[in-house]
Amino acid sequence: MVKLVLLHKADSIYEDEPDVVYDFPRSYLKAVREGVGDWAIYYEPVKAGPRGYFAVAKIESVEAKPGEEGRFLAMIEPGSFLPFDSEVPRLLEGRPLESALSETDGTPKTGGAVQRAVRRLPEAEFARIVGLGLPQDLERREATRHDPTASEFDDEGVPFERPVLERLTRRPYRDVAFRRKVRGL
CATH class of the missing domain: 3.10.590.10 (ph1033 like domains)
Incomplete structure (x- = not known):
């Protein structure tokens, strides 16, 4: 392949x-x-x-x-x-x-x-x-897009870097990417 x-x-x-x-x-x-x-x-x-x-x-x-x-x-x-x-x-x-x-x-x-x-x-x-x-932090960007304070209680830990193929096949990531495209960012 x-x-x-x-x-x-x-x-x-x-x-x-x-x-x-x-x-x-x-x-x-x-x-x-x-x-x-x-x-x-x-x-x-x-x-x-x-x-x-x-x-x-x-x-x-x-x-x-x-x-x-x-x-x-x-x-x-x-x-x-x-x-x-x-x-x-x-x-x-x-x-x-x-x-x-x-x-x-x-x-x-x-x-x-x-x-x-x-x-x-x-x-x-x-x-x-x-x-x-398709950036690593796409899910975080989407979560805070309409409510910038949504992450104020989250720990500021180091984000886990998923391999590219894992991101492409993960349903939650794909859903966020699709939703952002439909909404026109």
Whole structure:
């Protein structure tokens, strides 16, 4: 299994529904098959809009697209799609978040890998991007959003840092993230 970045454009020729299915050509079949059972981050390319990295989902399976020679569908595990609390920019301090998109000096690459619709993503980079889009303290932020005094009786202990995959699968965290997105933060 391998983490992936999936490029998504709302007006593309591919019939993506990010929370249900990712439509892709044969050229990416090997990489997407490697990602089955693992997580992928959705990315909006520069030409499509300003969002950058905007959601995460788990790939459940891959199948041939009916009636479309050379096209395939990555089926998204039901209930796994989660929009980020805040979109993650393509660059931080002028540097790409993906090492595959960086030159050796850290500056952004142009063409080639930057334009690939499916990219493999190292675990550490996946965790960093998800951490930026879905912060550790999201539940605390939500609890104090409407009542800033709600935590005045809480002990100010050091927060437990949950691994990224545990946060993505914990129901309470997912519920808070979803609720914040629906409410528009």
